[in-house]
Amino acid sequence: MKSIIICSYMLMTLVSLNIFAAESIANKVTKLNWNGLDVVWINEDRYPTYNISVYYGDGALSDNSSRRGETEMMFNFLDIGTRRYSQMQIADALDFYGVTYNARVTHEYSTFSMKGLVKDIVPTLKMVCHMVNNATYPKKILHREKNRMKNAFSSLLNDKRELASRAFRKLSLRNTPYQYSTDGSLKTLRKISSKNLILKKDYFQKRVSKVLYLTGPKEVLKIREIINKECGWENQKNLFSRRITYKENKISGPMIYLITVPKANLAQIRMGRFLNKSELGNDELMTLSAGFLGGGFTSLLMREVRVKRGLTYSINAFAGAQAEYGRVGISSFTKNETVTELIKVVRDTLSRVGRNEFKLADFKRAQGYLIGSYPFRFEESSDFLQQLISLDHVKKTYDNLYRFPETVSKLSSEDVAKNISKLFDWNKMTIVVLGEKKLSKQLRKLGQLKIISHKKFL
Amino acid sequence: MYRIFILFMTLQLIVSCSQVTLSNSLKQKQQVVDLEKLVDIPVKKYSLDNGLTLLVVENNALPIFSYYTFYNVGGRYESGTSTGATHFLEHLMFKGTKNYPFGIFDSEIEGNGGNTNAYTTFDQTVYHESVPVSQLDNIIKMEVDRMSNLVIKNDLFEKERAVILEERKMRYENSPSGKLYLTMMQSMFEGTPYGGSVIGEAKNIKEFTPKIIMDFYNKFYAPNNAVVVVVGDVKSDDVYESVKKQYGILEKSEKFQKIKEQRDKKELYTFRGKYKREINQWSSSPTPVLMMGFKGFDLNIREALVADILMDMLSGSTNSYLMQKYVHGKRPKMSSISANNYNLKMNGIFFFYAQLLRKANLNSVKKSLKQEYKTICEKGLNVRAMLRTKNQFLVHYFEEIQTNAGVAQFVGVRESMLGDYEHYKKELKVYNELTLDEVRNVCHKIFDTNEYILLTTWNKNPRKKK
Numbered sequence: 001m002k003s004i005i006i007c008s009y010m011l012m013t014l015v016s017l018n019i020f021a022a023e024s025i026a027n028k029v030t031k032l033n034w035n036g037l038d039v040v041w042i043n044e045d046r047y048p049t050y051n052i053s054v055y056y057g058d059g060a061l062s063d064n065s066s067r068r069g070e071t072e073m074m075f076n077f078l079d080i081g082t083r084r085y086s087q088m089q090i091a092d093a094l095d096f097y098g099v100t101y102n103a104r105v106t107h108e109y110s111t112f113s114m115k116g117l118v119k120d121i122v123p124t125l126k127m128v129c130h131m132v133n134n135a136t137y138p139k140k141i142l143h144r145e146k147n148r149m150k151n152a153f154s155s156l157l158n159d160k161r162e163l164a165s166r167a168f169r170k171l172s173l174r175n176t177p178y179q180y181s182t183d184g185s186l187k188t189l190r191k192i193s194s195k196n197l198i199l200k201k202d203y204f205q206k207r208v209s210k211v212l213y214l215t216g217p218k219e220v221l222k223i224r225e226i227i228n229k230e231c232g233w234e235n236q237k238n239l240f241s242r243r244i245t246y247k248e249n250k251i252s253g254p255m256i257y258l259i260t261v262p263k264a265n266l267a268q269i270r271m272g273r274f275l276n277k278s279e280l281g282n283d284e285l286m287t288l289s290a291g292f293l294g295g296g297f298t299s300l301l302m303r304e305v306r307v308k309r310g311l312t313y314s315i316n317a318f319a320g321a322q323a324e325y326g327r328v329g330i331s332s333f334t335k336n337e338t339v340t341e342l343i344k345v346v347r348d349t350l351s352r353v354g355r356n357e358f359k360l361a362d363f364k365r366a367q368g369y370l371i372g373s374y375p376f377r378f379e380e381s382s383d384f385l386q387q388l389i390s391l392d393h394v395k396k397t398y399d400n401l402y403r404f405p406e407t408v409s410k411l412s413s414e415d416v417a418k419n420i421s422k423l424f425d426w427n428k429m430t431i432v433v434l435g436e437k438k439l440s441k442q443l444r445k446l447g448q449l450k451i452i453s454h455k456k457f458l
Numbered sequence: 459m460y461r462i463f464i465l466f467m468t469l470q471l472i473v474s475c476s477q478v479t480l481s482n483s484l485k486q487k488q489q490v491v492d493l494e495k496l497v498d499i500p501v502k503k504y505s506l507d508n509g510l511t512l513l514v515v516e517n518n519a520l521p522i523f524s525y526y527t528f529y530n531v532g533g534r535y536e537s538g539t540s541t542g543a544t545h546f547l548e549h550l551m552f553k554g555t556k557n558y559p560f561g562i563f564d565s566e567i568e569g570n571g572g573n574t575n576a577y578t579t580f581d582q583t584v585y586h587e588s589v590p591v592s593q594l595d596n597i598i599k600m601e602v603d604r605m606s607n608l609v610i611k612n613d614l615f616e617k618e619r620a621v622i623l624e625e626r627k628m629r630y631e632n633s634p635s636g637k638l639y640l641t642m643m644q645s646m647f648e649g650t651p652y653g654g655s656v657i658g659e660a661k662n663i664k665e666f667t668p669k670i671i672m673d674f675y676n677k678f679y680a681p682n683n684a685v686v687v688v689v690g691d692v693k694s695d696d697v698y699e700s701v702k703k704q705y706g707i708l709e710k711s712e713k714f715q716k717i718k719e720q721r722d723k724k725e726l727y728t729f730r731g732k733y734k735r736e737i738n739q740w741s742s743s744p745t746p747v748l749m750m751g752f753k754g755f756d757l758n759i760r761e762a763l764v765a766d767i768l769m770d771m772l773s774g775s776t777n778s779y780l781m782q783k784y785v786h787g788k789r790p791k792m793s794s795i796s797a798n799n800y801n802l803k804m805n806g807i808f809f810f811y812a813q814l815l816r817k818a819n820l821n822s823v824k825k826s827l828k829q830e831y832k833t834i835c836e837k838g839l840n841v842r843a844m845l846r847t848k849n850q851f852l853v854h855y856f857e858e859i860q861t862n863a864g865v866a867q868f869v870g871v872r873e874s875m876l877g878d879y880e881h882y883k884k885e886l887k888v889y890n891e892l893t894l895d896e897v898r899n900v901c902h903k904i905f906d907t908n909e910y911i912l913l914t915t916w917n918k919n920p921r922k923k924k
Contacts, residue, residue, distance in 0.1 A: 092842075096845065099853075144786070266624070307617065310617035310618065372570045
């Protein structure tokens with residue numbers, strides 16, 4: 001009892017401290033409008049550096065079913081050639097400025113981000129504007145880059161964690177619009193041509209809505225004219241933002257899949273499921289549920305699986321949502337001999353949580369972690385910026401972010417236990433084990449098993 | 459709050475010497491910064507009578523701080539039969555002390571919103587926490603207890619042994635690249651204290667007893683073998699007072715001095731392996747993975763810094779020599795290649811790491827690389843690549859110090875490994891005054907010895923060691 005009272009006092013202190021922090025954080029954010037283009041600027045003057053992210057209101061859902069991966073490829077290969085510059089010349093200019101840039105394509109939206117030194121922001125952005133308007137995806141270079149991609153797919157066997165996550169995504173999201181990976185597959189990759197990529201680029205440039213996010217000192221605002229005139233990003237009001245509807249997915253389970261790989265004395269394990277839009281609760285409750293279950297060294301699963309039994313080096317749980325769907329999952333690995341034991345421990349832990357059989361102090365600790373760790377979310381301005389993008393995408397106000405500690409402090413252990421039972425409902429779970437074929441014998445004891453070669457997921 | 463002094467007034471305009479013709483508008487904008495004047499982290503350094511070194515950096519941007527403890531002990535102090543002891547001990551440091559029994563340490567930290575972890579290298583063991591500022595005194599007390607009052611319980615010891623064996627399987631046994639890297643390090647440093655394995659041989663891990671690990675702890679964990687770094691929303695003098703009060707009661711230790719005298723002898727680290735040879739391992743990798751190690755430099759010498767620039771000049775850009783020749787060129791053979799400079803405290807290596815394309819012929823690539831290194835210092839380096847690399851380094855420096863933890867790591871490594879938290883200023887000075895000739899000279903020092911070990915792994919290699 002004493003520890004719970006202390007915990008509650010600590011929580012109150014943390015919440016009040018973090019409300020203060022949230023106010024100063026909110027003051028850093030300014031919303032602007034540059035000729036019809038929404039701009040969100042985080043004033044950050046500690047370093048002479050900047051971050052820029054361009055949000056596009058469409059993602060991999062725009063890909064033709066025979067050309068999955070097209071959007072991601074379109075963004076990733078913007079730098080392989082334009083009407084004026086070769087791949088080498090583009091690289092020479094951008095690398096010279098020390099710029100790093102990358103695209104992130106989700107099913108629902110995409111971002112193209114770059115960071116570098118403020119002193120070079122103008123020439124860098126001029127080059128980027130030139131690329132988004134004039135990329136030609138030269139055939140020879142595209143062929144070569146596609147070969148590299150094919151090689152990366154073939155070599156996924158070397159990264160079994162990634163391969164397991166890829167298989168898990170496909171299997172747990174089967175029969176939904178999200179079941180394919182945004183980077184496509186060996187099969188779809190072959191069908192994407194230069195022409196397809198140019199059309200895709202033009203679609204994103206001319207028809208998809210955009211929002212500009214940037215961090216840096218006030219000096220970075222001097223890019224306004226380049227953004228409006230050279231990139232051509234203005235008057236976004238009537239442009240397209242994707243929203244989809246789909247038939248509710250009703251998966252019954254648990255379904256167990258063994259993804260076979262040669263020669264492995266360790267098995268990767270993933271468990272989780274797809275969340276329909278109607279199942280998405282509030283973000284704070286989802287975050288706390290996943291954290292209580294499998295976040296950090298003191299989470300329930302870490303204690304049960306690693307600390308008490310030494311079955312693995314790491315185990316974690318996640319729960320996340322975009323605008324129209326969500327996913328929950330548990331990720332771990334263990335030696336071949338203890339695969340079923342680990343799965344059973346997870347199942348029993350979930351079951352105990354469902355019956356409210358846990359210590360309140362453990363819950364308070366998870367809650368304290370989320371509240372206390374709040375300021376860390378703003379340490380790196382690029383992280384802060386990504387949180388704002390996510391909120392805008394799901395059409396929530398920034399107050400959700402600023403009031404996060406307060407909201408979390410109001411959640412009860414009963415709320416969380418109920419939510420975990422719902423989100424991690426064992427009877428709806430997809431369980432993916434990536435390992436040697438011989439594991440099938442022990443996995444069959446857990447329920448219906450389907451064996452698939454890893455090659456199906458390349 | 460620490461400040462980065464931005465001296466744009468001192469920007470040096472350096473004329474591009476690129477062989478690539480770009481439009482004038484692009485060319486005119488290319489500037490290179492006077493690196494050494496750009497970064498200045500105001501560190502306060504304190505020394506306690508018992509030998510503990512404390513560094514504090516104030517940053518009041520957010521109500522949080524990071525706390526790093528660098529112990530000057532790593533895998534190189536282990537013997538051939540005790541590989542992995544340092545790392546095993548690192549795991550056990552989270553399993554309870556006299557005043558904070560098992561479960562309290564991480565609960566206190568995570569329950570207040572913090573995080574904690576640790577890592578072990580051949581040279582160091584580092585423990586770190588990032589927590590809300592209200593926890594400063596608590597963290598100091600807990601770290602003092604970890605330095606002096608570790609408790610090892612048999613049941614927890616056994617559980618952790620199992621966890622470490624899992625970690626080993628994950629990092630090395632089931633990762634073709636991880637396994638190849640381990641083999642490269644052991645072969646390059648064969649017969650030296652770096653020729654072991656930080657995570658330890660499975661056989662050794664299985665044979666450790668609590669007593670062996672506790673002896674290791676008693677020998678090496680002492681205030682005069684540690685550097686504490688605190689960065690965040692704190693007041694330097696207050697931190698010093700608390701640290702002095704809590705750590706001040708611990709006594710200086712002489713136990714590790716003799717071992718260090720023996721193990722720190724420079725001559726022990728002289729390369730003594732068998733070079734100019736190949737090692738071909740079987741793994742499940744469907745495409746060949748290749749590493750080629752050369753003798754490099756220890757952290758203390760200027761060449762180590764120059765080799766950092768060299769590695770990026772050779773492979774740090776789509777346009778760099780190795781990337782153009784093997785990855786992005788007309789006849790690509792690899793999906794990726796990187797040059798890497800790894801400097802340890804007493805010695806170092808320089809190595810290539812490449813992943814071949816499916817259709818590339820491994821033998822032909824091997825042959826090509828064996829010729830490549832003989833001419834790379836002339837063909838692979840130019841002034842423009844050097845200027846580009848300097849800019850990239852500057853961005854990288856700023857990235858490293860974005861967070862409190864980043865700053866703590868940045869100054870702490872330099873203080874504990876080089877005895878100078880401001881060593882980064884010397885580094886920036888070297889980068890700033892660097893000439894292409896100097897990079898070439900260092901390049902020749904690495905490659906002209908003609909001594910390398912070339913390692914490959916994939917599923918077409920014979921299963922037995924060649």
